[in-house]
Amino acid sequence: MATKNAFYAQSGGVTAVINASACGVIETARRHPEAIGTLFAGRNGIIGALTEDLIDTGRESDAAIAALRYTPSGAFGSCRYKLAGLEQNRREYERLIEVFKAHDIGYFFYNGGGDSADTCLKVSQLSEETGLSIRAIHVPKTVDNDLPVTDNCPGFGSVAKYVAVSTREASFDVRSMAKTSTKVFVLEVMGRHAGWIAAAGALASDADTPLPIAILFPEIPFEQDRFLAMVDSLVKEHGYCTVVVSEGVRDTDGTFLADQGLKDAFGHAQLGGVAPVVADIVREGLGLKYHWAVADYLQRSARHIASRTDVEQAYAMGKAAVEFALAGRNSVMPTIVRKSSQPYVWEVGSVALSEVANVEKMMPREYITRDGFGITEACREYLAPLIQGEDYPPYRAGLPAYITLKNEPVEKKLPDFKLP
Amino acid sequence: MATKNAFYAQSGGVTAVINASACGVIETARRHPEAIGTLFAGRNGIIGALTEDLIDTGRESDAAIAALRYTPSGAFGSCRYKLAGLEQNRREYERLIEVFKAHDIGYFFYNGGGDSADTCLKVSQLSEETGLSIRAIHVPKTVDNDLPVTDNCPGFGSVAKYVAVSTREASFDVRSMAKTSTKVFVLEVMGRHAGWIAAAGALASDADTPLPIAILFPEIPFEQDRFLAMVDSLVKEHGYCTVVVSEGVRDTDGTFLADQGLKDAFGHAQLGGVAPVVADIVREGLGLKYHWAVADYLQRSARHIASRTDVEQAYAMGKAAVEFALAGRNSVMPTIVRKSSQPYVWEVGSVALSEVANVEKMMPREYITRDGFGITEACREYLAPLIQGEDYPPYRAGLPAYITLKNEPVEKKLPDFKLP
Numbered sequence: 111m112a113t114k115n116a117f118y119a120q121s122g123g124v125t126a127v128i129n130a131s132a133c134g135v136i137e138t139a140r141r142h143p144e145a146i147g148t149l150f151a152g153r154n155g156i157i158g159a160l161t162e163d164l165i166d167t168g169r170e171s172d173a174a175i176a177a178l179r180y181t182p183s184g185a186f187g188s189c190r191y192k193l194a195g196l197e198q199n200r201r202e203y204e205r206l207i208e209v210f211k212a213h214d215i216g217y218f219f220y221n222g223g224g225d226s227a228d229t230c231l232k233v234s235q236l237s238e239e240t241g242l243s244i245r246a247i248h249v250p251k252t253v254d255n256d257l258p259v260t261d262n263c264p265g266f267g268s269v270a271k272y273v274a275v276s277t278r279e280a281s282f283d284v285r286s287m288a289k290t291s292t293k294v295f296v297l298e299v300m301g302r303h304a305g306w307i308a309a310a311g312a313l314a315s316d317a318d319t320p321l322p323i324a325i326l327f328p329e330i331p332f333e334q335d336r337f338l339a340m341v342d343s344l345v346k347e348h349g350y351c352t353v354v355v356s357e358g359v360r361d362t363d364g365t366f367l368a369d370q371g372l373k374d375a376f377g378h379a380q381l382g383g384v385a386p387v388v389a390d391i392v393r394e395g396l397g398l399k400y401h402w403a404v405a406d407y408l409q410r411s412a413r414h415i416a417s418r419t420d421v422e423q424a425y426a427m428g429k430a431a432v433e434f435a436l437a438g439r440n441s442v443m444p445t446i447v448r449k450s451s452q453p454y455v456w457e458v459g460s461v462a463l464s465e466v467a468n469v470e471k472m473m474p475r476e477y478i479t480r481d482g483f484g485i486t487e488a489c490r491e492y493l494a495p496l497i498q499g500e501d502y503p504p505y506r507a508g509l510p511a512y513i514t515l516k517n518e519p520v521e522k523k524l525p526d527f528k529l530p
Numbered sequence: 531m532a533t534k535n536a537f538y539a540q541s542g543g544v545t546a547v548i549n550a551s552a553c554g555v556i557e558t559a560r561r562h563p564e565a566i567g568t569l570f571a572g573r574n575g576i577i578g579a580l581t582e583d584l585i586d587t588g589r590e591s592d593a594a595i596a597a598l599r600y601t602p603s604g605a606f607g608s609c610r611y612k613l614a615g616l617e618q619n620r621r622e623y624e625r626l627i628e629v630f631k632a633h634d635i636g637y638f639f640y641n642g643g644g645d646s647a648d649t650c651l652k653v654s655q656l657s658e659e660t661g662l663s664i665r666a667i668h669v670p671k672t673v674d675n676d677l678p679v680t681d682n683c684p685g686f687g688s689v690a691k692y693v694a695v696s697t698r699e700a701s702f703d704v705r706s707m708a709k710t711s712t713k714v715f716v717l718e719v720m721g722r723h724a725g726w727i728a729a730a731g732a733l734a735s736d737a738d739t740p741l742p743i744a745i746l747f748p749e750i751p752f753e754q755d756r757f758l759a760m761v762d763s764l765v766k767e768h769g770y771c772t773v774v775v776s777e778g779v780r781d782t783d784g785t786f787l788a789d790q791g792l793k794d795a796f797g798h799a800q801l802g803g804v805a806p807v808v809a810d811i812v813r814e815g816l817g818l819k820y821h822w823a824v825a826d827y828l829q830r831s832a833r834h835i836a837s838r839t840d841v842e843q844a845y846a847m848g849k850a851a852v853e854f855a856l857a858g859r860n861s862v863m864p865t866i867v868r869k870s871s872q873p874y875v876w877e878v879g880s881v882a883l884s885e886v887a888n889v890e891k892m893m894p895r896e897y898i899t900r901d902g903f904g905i906t907e908a909c910r911e912y913l914a915p916l917i918q919g920e921d922y923p924p925y926r927a928g929l930p931a932y933i934t935l936k937n938e939p940v941e942k943k944l945p946d947f948k949l950p
Contacts (some may be wrong), residue, residue, distance in 0.1 A: 124706045126699075154709035182699050184706035191710055274929055279546075279602055279831035282932060286544045286604035289574035290611055295827060318926065319934060385824075386803070403826035404805075407715060411699035414835055417928065497928035506738065508837065508917035509694055512702060514739065 554848025
């Protein structure tokens with residue numbers, strides 16, 4: 111294959127380490143000028159490709175690209191934009207192919223979750239149909255850890271570490287105050303469908319540092335009486351407890367606990383988080399003093415406390431994607447293959463996109479204790495390696511010296527395209 | 531003065547570095563066995579003294595005490611318990627003196643904010659009246675930074691660093707997503723009366739890393755129209771913005787913004803944070819997509835991202851307290867004296883407790899920009915040194931290896947005492 115340009119885009123919710131994958135893609139591509147010409151990035155993800163709003167990453171210095179490894183968020187912008195199926199939406203896929211053709215793009219690296227794996231697969235299929243033969247490689251990323259086949263997803267380990275560290279710290283705080291003040295601390299974390307992130311809260315407690323922690327998983331229907339009995343027993347035994355609640359917890363009717371039909375003084379619906387709802391249940395049911403926190407974006411952008419394992423894997427996935435493409439592979443995704451948990455040993459594998467697209471990996475029931483409020487040893491063995499190691503960014507004036515790229519635009523060659 | 535025992539207690543809301551002060555007190559006391567015998571700690575603060583529930587810190591190893599330097603929260607337990615004035619409440623002060631006498635305590639080190647400075651002063655006064663001559667030294671601590679005379683308070687710098695780092699990280703996240711998703715991120719931080727913590731959010735943006743951030747201070751009455759105009763202009767110019775809101779923001783009538791008279795489906799009052807209220811105002815007023823977070827205890831327990839300056843100052847205050855006592859001083863508090871901001875130079879000073887007790891230091895109006903949504907250069911010059919430097923705790927299995935002390939009780943010598 112002659113030298114071709116490449117295209118890279120970030121998709122969906124960003125993470126603390128998606129830029130480490132970008133760094134792996136770009137640095138590896140730069141080492142192969144014989145095969146890869148310019149590496150373009152999509153401004154704001156796939157929208158950048160559709161609207162031909164491309165960024166020339168070649169204008170960024172090696173130092174700037176290296177800094178991506180320790181910069182959270184999506185350096186080129188991301189988007190929540192799911193392309194519909196090929197049948198309903200041939201126009202958008204054809205436009206992608208047109209843009210790729212206009213810019214002589216032979217490699218498509220798409221960094222995202224299940225939806226983007228599906229888009230990547232379709233681009234690959236359509237490019238074959240049109241004889242363009244673009245090598246389309248998906249680079250895995252989700253904080254939710256819900257991609258199949260790969261042992262875990264880059265992005266998850268750092269959120270897990272943030273949640274575990276924060277849960278330990280806040281538990282120490284509550285323990286100090288419980289005699290006269292707060293007895294229950296409630297921390298809301300992400301994970302609408304799968305409880306992987308909530309499960310990480312349980313890592314805060316271990317043999318060296320036992321702490322009373324109850325987890326509310328989206329997989330386990332919320333039963334108020336059983337929950338209150340658990341909190342009551344923890345507080346009676348330890349004087350306090352911490353509750354880590356997934357935003358996706360539902361009651362036994364399937365209604366999100368966060369959706370409590372709250373009204374403000376004017377009767378307008380008020381959307382709250384689930385943490386204040388759980389805290390209020392504790393107050394009403396047990397009369398205990400509480401505090402609550404909602405981590406929201408802080409948890410997925412907390413590069414300052416990223417997991418070194420996660421950073422290394424994110425980089426490795428980006429690097430492998432380019433190497434796969436250079437080896438002539440197409441329509442695949444690099445994966446993380448666990449060889450051993452203790453000591454933790456992993457290697458890079460791969461999977462066909464057809465096996466990944468639109469498949470969600472839920473938490474196995476055997477990872478959740480029978481009472482539904484904790485994690486089993488099997489779960490702990492799975493999670494523990496993913497938060498191992500620290501990888502601190504450099505600091506300047508007390509703050510992480512994260513990079514903002516120049517993101518210089520590439521001249522357009524095609525007529526405008528209106529998004530549907 | 532013959533060898534006497536000492537008593538140390540932690541008071542009020544704990545911080546990421548109050549144990550660093552404890553470490554400074556205990557390590558310094560251990561270097562002076564000729565003057566200080568056993569150092570007792572109050573279990574759960576002053577309540578431990580009143581109920582004669584003392585902890586023998588002598589049973590803790592040097593390594594355990596050294597680990598306090600990097601362990602957040604109050605290692606001996608703290609409490610929210612304000613002793614009433616001497617006139618109304620002579621009985622409690624007399625009990626303190628009794629307990630101190632029974633355990634041959636000649637040194638009283640009290641680690642807290644304005645209330646505890648007042649208690650410390652009264653203990654000193656009463657001990658002089660009773661001829662016991664206890665040397666009472668106050669060790670400053672508050673996340674709110676509202677103690678007078680001292681240039682800043684240990685505990686504040688680390689919260690400030692957490693808020694500045696988190697605001698920078700979340701702003702990067704929102705910037706990535708703004709094209710198709712979240713455009714406004716709202717972060718709620720502590721500081722019911724003073725805006726010091728909220729002000730730290732503005733440090734996230736600097737000349738190297740400019741970010742569109744609006745601060746809502748408790749000192750500035752909230753005007754909805756002006757706020758929406760500010761958010762609108764930031765989003766129009768930058769595509770997104772971050773709002774850092776103090777929990778203590780009030781509207782022009784003086785009502786807390788967090789107190790919105792929310793009712794749940796059953797008509798019960800629902801106490802929410804201020805972040806969801808501000809987010810909802812943005813949605814209703816501008817129709818912009820938002821996310822919000824409430825940092826709550828995470829911010830004050832985040833030892834993993836503590837300011838090195840703060841840790842050093844917290845330790846220095848504890849050390850100075852013991853040195854003051856050994857030098858025969860009484861009824862004083864060590865202070866931080868700023869000699870220069872650039873470069874940052876500080877030294878230990880002192881102030882009489884009568885000048886500190888029950889005095890609050892508010893943010894000067896000239897530290898807030900005229901529009902009320904930002905900080906001035908003078909404020910930045912004041913704040914910047916306080917977040918400088920990192921001081922990472924050791925990690926074990928991916929988590930900070932914080933210490934939990936044995937906290938062995940001391941045998942009681944007095945009859946029980948009922949708290950009022």
